[in-house]
Amino acid sequence: MKEKFAKFMAGRYGTDRLNQFMLIVLLVCAVINMFIRNGYVSILLTSWEILLIVFIYIRMFSRNITKRYAENQKYLTVENKVRHFFGQKKYIQQQRKDHHIYTCPNCKQKIRIPKGKGKVSVRCPKCGTEFVKNS
Ligand SMILES: [Zn+2]
Known part of the structure; x- marks a missing residue:
């Protein structure tokens, strides 16, 4: 068979x-x-x-x-x-x-920040703009 x-x-x-x-x-x-x-x-x-x-x-x-x-x-x-x-x-x-996903206020690049770190200063890897965010 x-x-x-x-x-x-x-x-x-x-x-x-x-x-x-x-x-x-x-x-x-x-x-x-x-x-x-x-x-x-x-x-x-x-x-x-x-x-x-x-x-x-x-x-x-x-x-x-x-x-x-x-x-x-x-x-x-x-x-x-x-x-x-x-x-x-x-x-x-x-x-x-x-992660929080933030958008750079200058160039709109999306940036990933780990949660639970309090106030952090974020530096955009694309244009170098710094901004402060609560994570
Ligand atoms: Zn930027």
């Missing part, structure tokens, strides 16, 4: 990140669908699930590896952008927690 499957899969694309992602979306849709009582939404979700299954299978068994690879690369680019976006948000939130 295993051998037969390996033979069948030879020269075919198999799975990748895009397929994994579609599988996750499929599972999420299926779970949501279990709790949906609205007939129209349920039908919509079911059609979406079928579409995803079809896409996953088409890509898995495809012999056009170059094309599938390119699709996956496109997906990875988008995924990276999304990851970067949320990563930056998290970073800013973390900085907010134990």
Whole structure:
């Protein structure tokens, strides 16, 4: 059985990140669908699930590896952008927690000052303007 499957899969694309992602979306849709009582939404979700299954299978068994690879690369680019976006948000939130972010009155440069140090004299690293702030 295993051998037969390996033979069948030879020269075919198999799975990748895009397929994994579609599988996750499929599972999420299926779970949501279990709790949906609205007939129209349920039908919509079911059609979406079928579409995803079809896409996953088409890509898995495809012999056009170059094309599938390119699709996956496109997906990875988008995924990276999304990851970067949320990563930056998290970073800013973390900085907010134990830093004040001040804006230089002269050049509008954003300056990060640790919290809880009382009155501090801040020197702008960009233009050299000094100003006093409560941290
Ligand atoms: Zn400045």
